[in-house]
Amino acid sequence: MHGYRTTTGRRGLLALTAVLATTGLAATVTSAAPAAQAAATAPDTSAASAAPAGSAAADRETAAVVRSLERAAHPLRSTEPGGRTADLRALSAMVGDAKVVGLGEATHGSHEFFAMKERVFRHLVEERGFTTFALEMSWSAGVRIDEYLQGGDGDPRRIAKETLAGSPWDREEFISLIGWMREHNRRHPDHRVHFMGDDLGAPQLGDHIFERVVSSVGKTRPTALPRLTELYAGLRPFDDIFTYLRQPLAERKDNAARAQKALGLVTEHQKAGGNDYAWTVQHARNIAQTFAFAAIDLADPASVTAAERLRDQAMADNVLWWRQHTGHKMLLSAHNGHIGYLSTHPDMYPRTQGTVLRDHLGRDYAAIGFTFAGGSFLTKNTSLDGDWKPVTVPAARPGMHEHTLDQVRYRDFYLDLRTAPAAARTWLNHPRPVYDAGSTFTPNPPPTLALGRAYDVLIHLHHVRTADKT
Numbered sequence: 205m206h207g208y209r210t211t212t213g214r215r216g217l218l219a220l221t222a223v224l225a226t227t228g229l230a231a232t233v234t235s236a237a238p239a240a241q242a243a244a245t246a247p248d249t250s251a252a253s254a255a256p257a258g259s260a261a262a263d264r265e266t267a268a269v270v271r272s273l274e275r276a277a278h279p280l281r282s283t284e285p286g287g288r289t290a291d292l293r294a295l296s297a298m299v300g301d302a303k304v305v306g307l308g309e310a311t312h313g314s315h316e317f318f319a320m321k322e323r324v325f326r327h328l329v330e331e332r333g334f335t336t337f338a339l340e341m342s343w344s345a346g347v348r349i350d351e352y353l354q355g356g357d358g359d360p361r362r363i364a365k366e367t368l369a370g371s372p373w374d375r376e377e378f379i380s381l382i383g384w385m386r387e388h389n390r391r392h393p394d395h396r397v398h399f400m401g402d403d404l405g406a407p408q409l410g411d412h413i414f415e416r417v418v419s420s421v422g423k424t425r426p427t428a429l430p431r432l433t434e435l436y437a438g439l440r441p442f443d444d445i446f447t448y449l450r451q452p453l454a455e456r457k458d459n460a461a462r463a464q465k466a467l468g469l470v471t472e473h474q475k476a477g478g479n480d481y482a483w484t485v486q487h488a489r490n491i492a493q494t495f496a497f498a499a500i501d502l503a504d505p506a507s508v509t510a511a512e513r514l515r516d517q518a519m520a521d522n523v524l525w526w527r528q529h530t531g532h533k534m535l536l537s538a539h540n541g542h543i544g545y546l547s548t549h550p551d552m553y554p555r556t557q558g559t560v561l562r563d564h565l566g567r568d569y570a571a572i573g574f575t576f577a578g579g580s581f582l583t584k585n586t587s588l589d590g591d592w593k594p595v596t597v598p599a600a601r602p603g604m605h606e607h608t609l610d611q612v613r614y615r616d617f618y619l620d621l622r623t624a625p626a627a628a629r630t631w632l633n634h635p636r637p638v639y640d641a642g643s644t645f646t647p648n649p650p651p652t653l654a655l656g657r658a659y660d661v662l663i664h665l666h667h668v669r670t671a672d673k674t
Contacts, residue, residue, distance in 0.1 A: 266608060269608060269628060276623070279615075279617050283320040296328070296331055299570055299661075304536055305533075305571075306572060307543065309537075312642055314576070314580070334533040334535055336533070341367070341373065343403065346402070398530070402526075402536065416484065420484035428472070449502070460495040470484060513554055519557045571660050572660065574663050576664070577599055577607070609664045619661070620660070629656055633656040
């Protein structure tokens, strides 16, 4: 989970808040959300947000960039799912033959980003044969949602509460998505859709994942069961990462080693186990990934950076595993900083999930990022706990990428950054301040990003509002 950070000696603790997408772990910030809102709406004198000199030459240059952007821009009729999708045809062409499409979000908790994910996924399912929606959430929670989609008991609201509680995705927009996917499977049993969580097991792994591994090994390799049971003793259940991270570092490192040994044991003779056993290995791998990440040393900046790198690598590995074992075309939903090729905080995110996927998949991966020129979203303001609360930011200021993008004649639009006219590409490839919020948000100074190098396609929205409460 990407987010802003404030200047403080406890960099490790602050950086950790940008790591866990579904944990509810939030950065220690120097002010509460209302104060952040006040700062966001107050006059800004920082150099990063100061308006450029209003010379005639600068005005002509901006006008030329806007004209160049308009030649590449395709208007977006709506972000709401359902209805006509003719306005998405050009987006579909931009996706082309990609097998995995990353669809980002500039904030966790804006209605338009969440609604657009369902709209794009439905279009890709119906027009491009996509079958899996992957989300920046725990692998075990994704397993539970997919069981429901394939005919399991429950209803969308109950399943969302069981799996998304405490996350920014515990919102009506994702209840709508889950409901549509279940109904699609009822109507199209020959073209079923699936849900996966590509992330680590946070805020919990769920004891059912341990049980799946143990039960499978007991049936296929009973001689290995006593040792596996011994290794997992003390690791299960893993119900609360907040409490677990307060345990001594040496103990957490020992547990990570035990989880890795368990994975090695489960992996032995994998080829003889067949495709069903491959899922057992993947469950054990996610357990090992989670405990490896949870061995983070919050007081050591190098450990924090290593944990960030481990997490993005693990998310990419899980997507690649799913793709290899199912053959599905996938829409990957995550923060901009995870699906793209650059991060607004490269010191904490030195190698993004999107970069790993591009390196492995080449043109079979496409990254679609979002920008917005103003509005509201959800963020947190307390350390290690607290609720997601709305924050509002004003219209983008001169000097920000979004300020110029918002001068394009379409209210909402998208463009292919790879094929945009030269003037637009030159402008987009230059780092400029952007709106970017994850688990935390600090208005000043804003981070910078070169949009043209961060994504393949960009969707720009004029205004966003807070996602709907469940």
